[in-house]
Amino acid sequence: MANATIDERVAGVSAAALERRLPPAWRLVPLLFYGLAFALVRGDIASLPGSVADLSLHLYFAAMACYVGGMFAYFAYFAYRNEAMRWLGIAIVVPGALLHVGAIVSRGFADGHYPLANMYEYSSMLALVAVTVFLLMTIRWPVASLGGGVALFVVVALMGIGYGLYQSPEPLVPALQSYWLKIHVTSMMASSGVLVSSFVFAALYLIKDRSASVKSWLNGSAMAARLPSLETLDRLTFRAILLGFPIWTFGTMAGAIWGEHAWGRWWGWDPKETWAAITWIVYAIYLHAHTLRAWRGRRTALIATVGFVSIMVTLYAVNLWIVGLHSYARGAG
Template sequence: MNTNPLADQTLAQLSSWLMDSAIAVYLLAFLAACAEWTFGSTGKIARESAGVAARPAPADEEPSTPTGGIVSGGTAVLAPAATKTRRQAPPDGPGAAGDSPRADMLGRISVALTALAFLLHLGSVVTRGLAVARPPWGNMYEFSTAFALMATGAYLAVLATRGNVRWLAVPVLFSVLLTLGLAVTVLYVDDAQLVPALHSYWLWIHVSAAIVSGGVFHTGAVVTLLFLGRDRWETAVAAGQGGGRLATVWSRLPSAASLDKLSYRLNVLVFPLWTFAVIAGAVWAEAAWGRYWGWDPKETWAFITWVAYAAYLHARATAGWKGRRAAYLGLVAFAAFVFNYYGVNIFITGLHSYAGVK
């Protein structure tokens, strides 16, 4: 443990400076991402997708049996057989930049700035931990900064593994800026000692698992919202409508099926880690308070969140609960996660009331 108060103060100041710098660079990255959408063109692929969405696919079923006809010269002439048609799924959109080289360059600049902001952000979290000589998530300010770091990390990881997903930049960076702005203006507290219950190695295990889970759940929720918008656009285009004022946005996104699959994969990927976080919390509770589970508000909402995500995954495995209904359930689950953090910590008193808000 660091026993030099001057060194601790210097590290704390460095952490604050790095955080302010990260927020500034995040803002530049967000503006560059917005500019990519603004100057990006719809692109040939997206223009063609509207026609594909409205065009019925070839019939994939046998013609229905005719039930009547007309008489011509004493011979019955059967009416043309009716066929079934279905909406053909449009292809993926061309991305935020469309086919504009200038917008594509703005998107690349946004990614580079996001990576730089992530490094500054990481440096702020690490120096905060060094300044307080403990895991840097012992209060709401520290948890918020770590959560925003994981949300950015999840976006960069998806970008690295799936290629061009820069269409995620605007909503992800907006929520990261909102989280960090709230953290530094409302939730900020100076480095302080932890309450006795938090003096445990389980702080590293349980809370870090919850932070990583929250970052991936956040990205999954963003993709789910975009899926709902794109799906409504595809339905409107198939019905012969224009698709609304945001048609140019929806047309550049991946297809609804692709977005739905990505959101499901993100949630199913991190759900085991969230399960582990809940179990680790119960083990920690037994070590701290002598019982594994006591229906404390924090424990209760963690369980509600787990049940909601479990129901979402079960719904996705059930034929009748795919698409929009499953997406709504996924958003409810993420809302429970957010309430468990902000609502329970600030407004509800319990054994976990150590938010540190002034």
């Protein structure tokens, strides 16, 4: 009932009315982050076209700054249930996403090819997909905004990891010079972004579920009580996985076709292929378990969390620490 009330309030109050409720000082916060973003990119704009790579990197940082600001706004919305804070978060995150698009497009110009050839570019695109999925989910289900702080924390963490793996623009290695790069890697990246979003709601489910059965600091602070209902969190997790799983399946199949073209075999149990298959199996188990009423809830949330860990191993651990055919000097293949 409480969550239905939240949805009704969000749907029934206009943005203008919410803005009037926002204290005057808070209305300046988006301008602060817009100014910070402009300060990060203005020098490179003036020196175009010679510094497209630098422009891309500064746009990346500007987007990150906006996401951090949006993260705090969404955490404030979660803590105080002030709808104006939700709109404040949107006002900061949406321009951040546009800056992020600019960072990726300008990186493509600097590369001279499709910007998904290394772990920095992959992490950047993955974070953008996760942000986009989150924003779309909040439009369809406004109650999802209560997880915005956690979602943006994950996005900022992905971008931080990506920057730690930064590589200067360079030509594609021969193994990646194929149109299958766009088909296979884009599919895997898009599905990963959607499935990362499902992890956010699964994690919140486990937090709320645990707080209901264990006396802990969560009960004392009453923070867990502010989360959407367990049923809502389960539904959001399921819908994200229902979208991401078929895309992951398609991307894995496209990778097998690319492997046959590049190496003369469809599947060779390379570490990357093995972990992609493990990830597929985990989410297939989730979808099957979700059809069983006895498993739906805590168990399926745990399976979704295992799936997220498997994705991180597939995308990062295999590329960085395990030698295989997909280890293109930290490439994204």
